[in-house]
Amino acid sequence: MRALTYHGSHDVRVDTVPDPEIVNPRDAIIEVTSTAICGSDLHLYDGVIPGVMSGDILGHEFMGRVVETGSGSTLKKGQRVVVPFTISCGQCFHCKMQQFSACDNSNPAEKQDLTEPLYGHPLSGLFGYSHLTGGYPGGQAEYVRVPFSDVGPIVIPEGMDDDEVLFLSDILPTGWMAAENADITEGDTVAVWGCGPVGLFAVQSARIMGAHQVIAIDHHPHRLELARLMGAKVIDYTQTHVLEALMEMTGGIGPDAVIDAVGMESHGFAPDNVFDTIKQKVGIGADAPHALRMAIMAVRKGGRISMPGVYGGFADKFPLGALMEKGLQLRTGQTHVQRYTKDLLRRIQEGEIDTTFLISHRLPLEEAPRGYANFKNNQNEWTKVVLKPGTAAV
Amino acid sequence: MTYRTFEEDRRARRARHAAQPGGAALAVGLGLLLLGGLAARQYAGQQAPRRPADSAPGRTARRRRFGDYAVTGRSVTINRPRRDIYDFWRDFSNLSKFMENIESVHASGDITRWTISAPMGHAVDVVTRIVSDRPGEEIAWRSTEDSEIDTEGKVMFRDAPGARGTVVETVIAYRPPMGELGRIVATLFQDEPGVQARRNLKRLKMLLETGEIATNRNRNDG
Numbered sequence A: 001m002r003a004l005t006y007h008g009s010h011d012v013r014v015d016t017v018p019d020p021e022i023v024n025p026r027d028a029i030i031e032v033t034s035t036a037i038c039g040s041d042l043h044l045y046d047g048v049i050p051g052v053m054s055g056d057i058l059g060h061e062f063m064g065r066v067v068e069t070g071s072g073s074t075l076k077k078g079q080r081v082v083v084p085f086t087i088s089c090g091q092c093f094h095c096k097m098q099q100f101s102a103c104d105n106s107n108p109a110e111k112q113d114l115t116e117p118l119y120g121h122p123l124s125g126l127f128g129y130s131h132l133t134g135g136y137p138g139g140q141a142e143y144v145r146v147p148f149s150d151v152g153p154i155v156i157p158e159g160m161d162d163d164e165v166l167f168l169s170d171i172l173p174t175g176w177m178a179a180e181n182a183d184i185t186e187g188d189t190v191a192v193w194g195c196g197p198v199g200l201f202a203v204q205s206a207r208i209m210g211a212h213q214v215i216a217i218d219h220h221p222h223r224l225e226l227a228r229l230m231g232a233k234v235i236d237y238t239q240t241h242v243l244e245a246l247m248e249m250t251g252g253i254g255p256d257a258v259i260d261a262v263g264m265e266s267h268g269f270a271p272d273n274v275f276d277t278i279k280q281k282v283g284i285g286a287d288a289p290h291a292l293r294m295a296i297m298a299v300r301k302g303g304r305i306s307m308p309g310v311y312g313g314f315a316d317k318f319p320l321g322a323l324m325e326k327g328l329q330l331r332t333g334q335t336h337v338q339r340y341t342k343d344l345l346r347r348i349q350e351g352e353i354d355t356t357f358l359i360s361h362r363l364p365l366e367e368a369p370r371g372y373a374n375f376k377n378n379q380n381e382w383t384k385v386v387l388k389p390g391t392a393a394v
Numbered sequence B: 001m002t003y004r005t006f007e008e009d010r011r012a013r014r015a016r017h018a019a020q021p022g023g024a025a026l027a028v029g030l031g032l033l034l035l036g037g038l039a040a041r042q043y044a045g046q047q048a049p050r051r052p053a054d055s056a057p058g059r060t061a062r063r064r065r066f067g068d069y070a071v072t073g074r075s076v077t078i079n080r081p082r083r084d085i086y087d088f089w090r091d092f093s094n095l096s097k098f099m100e101n102i103e104s105v106h107a108s109g110d111i112t113r114w115t116i117s118a119p120m121g122h123a124v125d126v127v128t129r130i131v132s133d134r135p136g137e138e139i140a141w142r143s144t145e146d147s148e149i150d151t152e153g154k155v156m157f158r159d160a161p162g163a164r165g166t167v168v169e170t171v172i173a174y175r176p177p178m179g180e181l182g183r184i185v186a187t188l189f190q191d192e193p194g195v196q197a198r199r200n201l202k203r204l205k206m207l208l209e210t211g212e213i214a215t216n217r218n219r220n221d222g
């Protein structure tokens, strides 16, 4: 089959690799019809997440048709499914508590050794996201072996377009969980850093959850415009003093909750950020949490910080004092996708949520490398890239 | 936590009196290690300035060698009833399903012969005798004269709090042999004590909770 593989930082290629097979009883094989490039893939692309090996198949946002099932799978051949990026067994302590991204049983035992020393506990399995999370072949491919196919994939009724439901695999639930972690109540102001796919869905979710106002912060005009369409007020940080503006837009109180939808590769020329970016380039496992620092400074006393943005290592000059002295709460994590898919599918069917506004480009899988380069370098216009395996290159 | 019965406690106290550096004492020391944390600490404490013992298991002590013996162990919580896990383990032929380096297991009565694969095509024969078997609670074994490695171990099962299933706790002590075999055994157990034990118990948990062992292999030949 054809698949997008990693060969080094900023070097991804579409290669021919062996087709997957059923290996474990609960497996299913999915023929991919749509798969997206995620902001998280850019962290791999930029080489700031360790443990990616040459030849690894990337991609964790995908959907398709079931073409083969193991004896323990409950799926049927021909069904259309969206597959959560988190691989979860459904039976361990964490899965039973719906903490699916903390599954004990999805990361192979020998791979768990990689993250246990780093984080104190091993990470769970994720598709196409480095050997730290299992080294599972990812979804930017023609076929994918899906473990625990009886608990993860959600069956999509015929008649719904791929574009409407593909993002159930990650960014829609991620935006939703980000808003849920902000614990929104009536009258709240929620500030969202980053108007990428995650930030935009967080804006949309926060509105649905009843926030009085949502303020979105970025520097790309088109992305800010999308946030405005989702019902947010916007701040362009290249034009405006973000902290001052947030205080003034909240009657001197500050936002009740803040959401960091930027993650470890924050942009900008603030001194702390330039320093962080250099450290990241020399490769000492440092994160660039500029947006997070700002969010912590901005949030009101006793407020909530929700952090869907991905971090991998250690942060310098983290405003720990502000966190403690202002009595803040911080919630984060890889999304517990399986917890949200059913409810969000219903909201899409009922027309409450639209996800198609986000897609700026649809490319054949063969053109995935061009998709990566543009999603990274032309972020303003390239808001989300969907790859279509099996279609011809243009 | 230490999990000692009154009886174990008494044995530990007796052993403490008997334990002196030297061959006989080592054997006693080894027995002590398997009894539980406190006893192992106290054994270790005889070589170090005295401090009050803490509650941690002996195998988490900063010094991991007790005389000639290396001790390794690990706990895992498995979301299954105690008796099911005991039964699965007690049928030793099941162990090769999740213990990576067990090549074959032959049990006859109390004696079990294990062929354990080691790096570079080597294999080590370990022969053990069951020294304690309490259904649903514990299985303990000790190597016999025929064994190529001097080792002793036990696995204990107890109910986990809050309906989380069963805590499975293994402790293995072994004396690395001299020479070539010693080097093989050292690589077998790997540098960090407990690496094998840790991986094996994780695979056991996967198998018993999910019915399969997680792998990133995409093909059966790969």
Ligand SMILES: NC(=O)c1ccc[n+]([C@@H]2O[C@H](COP(=O)([O-])OP(=O)(O)OC[C@H]3O[C@@H](n4cnc5c(N)ncnc54)[C@H](O)[C@@H]3O)[C@@H](O)[C@H]2O)c1
Pocket (backbone or CB within 6 Å): A038, A039, A040, A041, A042, A043, A170, A171, A174, A193, A194, A195, A196, A197, A198, A199, A217, A218, A219, A220, A223, A237, A261, A262, A263, A264, A265, A266, A267, A268, A290, A291, A307, A308, A309, A310, A311, A333, A334, A335, A379
């Ligand atoms: N928690 C999860 O399960 C999960 C799932 C998916 C993605 N993520 C993470 O969420 C983050 C965002 O993902 P995405 O797909 O939206 O990525 P993206 O790269 O498309 O978007 C990031 C946006 O942040 C903006 N930005 C950068 N620096 C900023 C700053 N200092 N202030 C304000 N905005 C700034 C960028 O201009 C860009 O628009 C990434 O870190 C990604 O890894 C997490």
Ligand SMILES: [Zn+2]
Pocket (backbone or CB within 6 Å): A038, A039, A040, A041, A060, A061, A085, A170, A171
């Ligand atoms: Zn993603």
Ligand SMILES: [Zn+2]
Pocket (backbone or CB within 6 Å): A088, A089, A090, A091, A092, A093, A094, A095, A102, A103, A104, A105, A106
């Ligand atoms: Zn699980």
